Amino acid sequence: MSETTVYLDNAATTRISDSVLEAMLPWLREGYGNASSVYSLGRKSAIALNKARAACAEILGCQTREVFFTSGGTESDNTAVFSAASVGREQGKRRIITSAFEHHAVLEPLKRLEKDGFDIVYLPVYREGIVRPADLEAALTPDTALVTVMTVNNETGTVQPAAELAAICAEHKVPFHTDAVQAFGNVPIDLKNVDMMSLSGHKLHAAKGVGLLYVKDGTPFRPYILGGAQQSGRRAGTENIAGIVGLARAMSDAAADMDAKNAKLLPLREKLITALSELPGAMLNGSREKRIASNVNVSFPGKEGETLVLRLDLMGIAVSSGSACTSGSLDPSHVLTAMGLSHDEARSAIRITMSKYTEPADIDALISAMKTIIN
C-alpha cells in the first residue's frame, strides 16, 4: 500500500489539529488526576473538565448543565435513543420516528427497541436525500416517544430541515433528538426546540473516543452508562479529561473557522462535481445545493465503488465507498438505497469528504486520478 498523500475521507475521521493536540498534551502528561479526587491533582482535572464544559455550552449557546461528555457519537446516539425510549415506556408511548438513512448508531438501537415492542417509523428521504417536514407531520401520533433525525447525513452531506422538524415536534410536545455529528462546523446549529443533540470529537479534528450529548433542561433523562456519579450522574465513568479538553478546543476552532472553511471548500466542491460529472456514467447522489460544502458523493453505475477506492489508494488518495462503518461488507449503502438508488448504483458510489486542510491541489489530484481510472 502506498502512502496516503491526499486525504479525502474526513466524514470517516479527521486528523487531530495542532491546537487540539497542544491543548490535550498537558492532560496526558502531568495532569493525570481523577476529576473526582479531592486533592489538588484531581481538582485540577475537575477544573479543566468544568472549563471545557462551560466552553462547549457557550459555543452551543446553552447552559453548562445541559452538556455532558461521552465516548463519542455512537454513545451519544445510543444514550439519547434509549433514554427517550425509557421515558416513553413509562408514559405508555411506543412510537419512535426517524429517517430511513440515519447512522447505524441510531438505527441499531432502534432495531433493538423494535424487538422490544416499539413501533419504528422510517421517514422517506427521496432522491435528494432530504426528509420532508410534511411527512413528519403525518407520522406524528400522541403516543410518539421520540423523533430522531440527523442534521447532516454522513454519506451524502445533505442538510436536513432540522429546525423545521424540531419546531413541529415542539408544537406536538414530542422530544426531538438530532445527530449533529456531521453538521457541527459545517452548518450553524440551532438548539431551539431541540431536546437532545449528539456530537463526536474525531469528526472535528479532536481525538477519537470523545463526544458530547446536549440534553435540554427539563427533558426527562435516563442514563445509559451506569456506575459512578460522574457528570451529575448522567454518564458514569472516569472522565477523559484530555479528550474533553481537546473537544472543547476543536469546537471553538470549528465555530471560528466555519465561514472561512465553507468559503474555501464550496468552489472546490463545485469544481469536483463538475469534473466528475463529465466522466462517463457519473451520477451525483443527493441534492447539489442542500449539501455541506465538504461532501461529494458520486456513483459510476457498472463500476464497483470498493474497487475505485482501492485504485485511488494505490495512487495515494483516500476516499470511501458507502460509509466507513459498512465497508468490508459488500452490502450496498443503506443511505443510498433509502434514497432510491438501485443496488448497482449504490455499490458504485464513492464519497469524497474534505476538511479545512484540503487544498485545491488535492482536488486536482483526485480529478486527474479519476479521469485515468474511469476512462
Ligand SMILES: *Cc1c(COP(=O)(O)O)cnc(C)c1O
Ligand atoms: C461518525 C458518526 C457517528 C459515530 O461517531 P463515533 O464518535 O465514531 O462513535 C454517528 N453519527 C454520524 C452521523 C457520524 O458521522
